[in-house]
Structure formats: C-alpha cells, structure tokens
Amino acid sequence: MNVLPPTVTPPVRTLMGPGPSDIHPRVLATLARPTVGHMDPYYLQIMDELQSMLREVFRTKNRLTMAISGTGSAGQEATVLNLIEPGDRVLVCVNGVFGGRLVDMAERAGGEVTTIERPWGEVFTVVEVKEALARVKPKVVAIVLAETSTGAWQPIEKIAAAVRDAGAMLILDTVTALGGIPVEIDKWQIDAAYSGTQKCLSCPPGLAPVSFSDRAVDKILKRREKVRSWYLDVSLIANYWGGDRVYHHTAPINMTYALHEALRLVLEEGLEACFARHRRNHEALKAGLAAIGIDYATQPGHALPQLNAVRIPPGIDDASVRNALLERFGIEIGAGLGAFNGTVWRIGLMGYASRHTNVLVLLAALEQLLAEQGHQFEHGAAVAAANAVYRDRK
C-alpha cells in the first residue's frame, strides 16, 4: 500500500433512519474508556450490572438475560438456532423483511417452517394466529413486535397467550421495540426475545440483548443435538455470563461499556417517561407531515412511534430528497425496503434521536426540499403543526 488512507473523521450526522439512530454523547464517551481484560473482576461486575439493567428494560426476571456478542441479527439467530431442533414444526408470521429473515434462519436451524402472511404495513390478528396454531401445531412460533421495514406495531398480548395455550414456545423480535415501546417479557410470557443496541437504546451497533425464559432454557438443555452454531450456542454463552465464568469467547469489552451506559440512560429517564417521549415526538412528526400531505404507509392504529413509514408524495423523487437531506442538512432518513422500495420513507425517532429538535429540523428541511421539487403545500404548515402538538402537550 503506497499511501495510507487518512484517519477516520466522520461527518456529524443526525440519524433519523431505521438505525443506527443518534448515539447519546454519554454513550460515545463511555465506549472509549480503558479496555480491561474480559476476566477482570471489574469487567465481571459490569457484566452483572448490565444483566440487571437489561432485566429491568425487558421487564423480566429471566436469569438468562444477557448480550450476544454480535449485532441484532446475531441475537435473532441465537434465539432461532437454540430453540429450534431439526424437524421441529415452526410457525413464522411474516409481514415484512424481518419476519422473512426469521423464516430463512428457522429453515437453516432445520425447522419445518410454515408461514402466515399479512401485506406490508399490516399486523396479524389473534384469530389468524389461532387458526394457524390449530392447523400447524408448531413447537415454536416467531413474530415481530416492531417491524423495522414497515413501521407496524404488532399487538402481542393475546397472541402470546394463544401460543402458550397451544403449548408452543414464542420467539419475539424486539429489535426496534426495546426502549421505544413497552416490552413485557414476563407479563406476556415470552420464551425468547432479542434486540439490538442501535435502535431505541442510543448506542452503536455491536451487541444483541437477549432474554430466555426458564422454560426455554429447559428446552435448550434437553436438546437432542447440538446447536448448529458454536458461537451462538446459548448453553455455552450462559456459562460465560453466569456464575461460573467459563471461558467461551472474548466479549466486546468496550461495546459492553457503551450498552451499560445506554441502559443507565433509559432507566434514569424511566421506561414510562421514555415511551411517552417517543409517543410525543411521533405525534408531532405525524401532525407536521399530515399538514404537508404526507401519510403513513402503516395500517391505521398500528404505527410505531419510533419508526415512521410514510408515503413519498406523488411526483417527488425518493433518492434526490434523501441525498439532499444527507448532504445539505446532515440528516439521514431510511429508504423503503422490499415491497416499500421507492414509495416509502422510514423516519426513525429512536432513543436519543427522538428529540423535538430533530422533529422540527427534519420538517423544516423537508418543507424546503419538497418546495424545490414543486410539491404543493402551505409553507410553514409542517413546523406549525408540530409546534402545536408540543404546545398542547407541554
């Protein structure tokens, strides 16, 4: 190599896409604290504290609550590979990209997979799930609480009860949910849940919080054959996080520091206050967008506050608006994935990115860019409508 690239000097962005979202400055600072050994007594204490805080955030007493050493997708696959044995009948509910990914993972785990589907942006009813449970008689069911590709917020309590009544285990995707909307692992009796750090936890990507019920742990310990991945074998990882501290792999020390601080932030604010903040900023954004003729692509009544999937107005060029937001305003929003590609924007208001300043500057920037592309609306209406929501809610 003749010339080395320069050191990393990233542009400062406002991250309002589907993740990573804005990182809290305290989390970034904590990330760079001095690395200690992964068997250092200090690190073991940090792991314990992290587990306690994760249990609070997941609202669970599950002993096996920890962070997988990979991104959210690694946590997803850890739940799937550990709970499913070859030949197990599995029911996967698919209404977006991440349900589809569960199917792929479950098949690689050797599961006999049946799917039920809803159009993109819609959610499942308990009736549909019950019908499928009776038909398929699955050992494991998997569903997404907050579909990052569509912004759909899946009602889960009654479905979870139906799955339990049918004698199956329930895997719940809470990647975009955790910290943004209620996740009630114990109340809903979820058997395995996974999340990521880079959504509503205001932390860089790199760890995957997971929680397994005692029932799930029991099933894993009684498996007939080994989990198909050594790296994601929860029975081995549990001995590393648990009291025995049996060496498995070397945990990402500094990412653990960062997640520790991120969980401290959520619990300092309080979960309910955190959810209320996400709702308030969503309502302001929604009012602002409505005022300039931008609607949601998600089934009415089921839009996630932290991930706003909205229809690109007719005549507006998707990529040029997103590029201008990034280049001229430093704001990242997300493109549509899959069925929503080219017709939907995904606006994240997750974690530290869920701030009224972010809502206002995005609406102001959108007004400028849409006006340039000839979109017809009352100039100033978006910001005024958002401000009205904040004023009423003060």
Next chain:
Amino acid sequence: MNVLPPTVTPPVRTLMGPGPSDIHPRVLATLARPTVGHMDPYYLQIMDELQSMLREVFRTKNRLTMAISGTGSAGQEATVLNLIEPGDRVLVCVNGVFGGRLVDMAERAGGEVTTIERPWGEVFTVVEVKEALARVKPKVVAIVLAETSTGAWQPIEKIAAAVRDAGAMLILDTVTALGGIPVEIDKWQIDAAYSGTQKCLSCPPGLAPVSFSDRAVDKILKRREKVRSWYLDVSLIANYWGGDRVYHHTAPINMTYALHEALRLVLEEGLEACFARHRRNHEALKAGLAAIGIDYATQPGHALPQLNAVRIPPGIDDASVRNALLERFGIEIGAGLGAFNGTVWRIGLMGYASRHTNVLVLLAALEQLLAEQGHQFEHGAAVAAANAVYRDRK
C-alpha cells in the same frame, strides 16, 4: 431497580495476557468518533479502505477479505460453517484449546471429523500431516498458526503445500498471529483465514478479520445446501461488503472505525518492523525470565514472540501472583488453560502491549512478588538480562 449502578470507570490496566492486549490510545480515540449510518457514503468508503488495509496485513489479493461482525470466534466459525458441508471429511490438527474448538465447530457444520493430535506446547510436522492426508482424504483441513493456549508457533508453509497437493482446502487460525508474526495468505495459498482485533492489532475485541481465496469462494457459491448460520453466511455478507452493498445486517460502525485506525498503525510502522519489535521484546522477556529460573512450556524453537507460555516455578502460587500483579501493579497476565491450568502463565506481548516498558515493569514486578514467595534468584537479574538484550539490539 432502586439504585442504578454508577457509570463505567474502569481501572487502567496493562494488558499482558492472552488478549485483549493493550489498546493503542489512537484506536480508543477513534472508537468514539461520531457514528454514521451503515449505508452512509462515508461509511462505505471506510469499509473499502479497511478491506484494502486488511489485504495488506494478510498479504493477500483475495477479493473476499473483510471483517465479520463478531469476535475472533465468530470469524473462526464463519470459515468452518462456510467451507464445510454436511458429510465432508475434515481433518483437524489439535494441539491446544483452539484446535479443539475447530473440531466442535466442524462437527456442528456436519463435517465427518478426524483429528491428529500433538501434546500441548508442541507443533505438527509435515510428515504427520501428510500421513493423515493420505489416510483421511479430507476435503478440508484446519490448523492453528499461533495457538493462544500454548504459545506454540506452527510452521505452516510446507504443510499448506501438502494440503494443496492433496486437493484439500486449508483453514488457518491467525487470531493471535495477525500483526505479530508473518501471515502470508497468498504465498502459502491459504483458502480461509480468520483473526481477531484484540490480539496483535491493539484494538478492542468485537470484529473478526477474515480472508477467503477465490477457490474457497467458488466452493461456497456451489454449496448443495445453505450455510447453517444466516448471520455467518459469507455469500450474504460478501454482498454487503462488496460493490452491491446489499443490506444484510447493521455493521458495528464504531468498531469498524477502531479497526481502521489499528490497521493504519500497523501499516505505518510497517509489517516487518512490527514483527521485529515483537521478536525483540520477546527475546528481552525470555532472557529476563531465564535469569530468574523461569522456562518456556513450548517446544524449543517454536515459541511465539507475542504469547509466552512459561512454567510457574515450583513452590509459587499461581493465583496469588496473578492477583497481586493485577491489584498492586495493574498488570494482567493469563492463567494456563486446559492441560496447562495451574502450571503455566501466559504472558502476552501483543500489538501495543509489545513495548520494552511493559517487559521491564513486568520483570521488576515479578522479581518483587517471587521474592515475597521465597523463590531463590539473584535480585535484579531479570531486569538486567532484559536490558542487556535491548542494549545489544539497539
């Protein structure tokens, strides 16, 4: 949770164990730079630069050279799961913990595994490997270049040639090797190599550099069945790192920054200078230890410069010395694993930890602690012997 734990304030350690090793201050600073989106044009540029620098460090032109989003063990499993298909005959060379782990992973991949073994601390001869190749006729062979559990440096060039002559693919563990001793992926014609960030690259754990030959990529693309892990499926990950930038998972952005800076540091110093520094500090440590009666547990002539596995002197209490090093001097060294547990210390001189100040302070501290435990030696001899090596080498 009634009371939140305090923010992370780690003790400052000198990391001279088997990893993580001392992080270079420039790497820690880079880790905390502002997070951008994983599809941001700036991040795509950083990924490209990182790949180019990794190719330099691996000494390869392999297009598929990148970092897996997990720790070294994730890279290890990525090579195994992708190269091995169910029913493939696999030969694994086992002379320590990490060879043993390759067996476990290869079995989970569905391989029909045969092992050859050497006692802990010893290395394989090309004759032994050739005999096994003729007997087993494997499709894939796996071996460790730098065995972190024993400090053994495996001569590889002739073995690699024999494996290729036998028509098999070779997986090489370079976790503790990369950046500390020569790794010549192209010259040796290695098909798949994996490493970790937290050994000789002076970077926190969290990413796994990997490189696959075109031949290996061809085998992966022609697989009869899908890789058993979606997260570690290299054909999917390659599309994310490659020109198409197809979304797979969300990469650990800040860890990528850190590895980028770590690779810059290695290439700034120059690989040969970096290897020479590792050798020089090893020789000084070895001379110092010999002067106070501490020998190596590794086969003579095959001790790694960066990982020194040494015999604990008779009458010395393993744990109390390691604990005192940590508590009184802030120095971490490693315990023995497996067959070496309780009888061996593992002293890492890896990456930024390979400094003459580290060698001298460790020897001085050991002199103090061994004297307290009644070990007989000429006081001052260890430091004097190390200094003599540095003086001669100036």
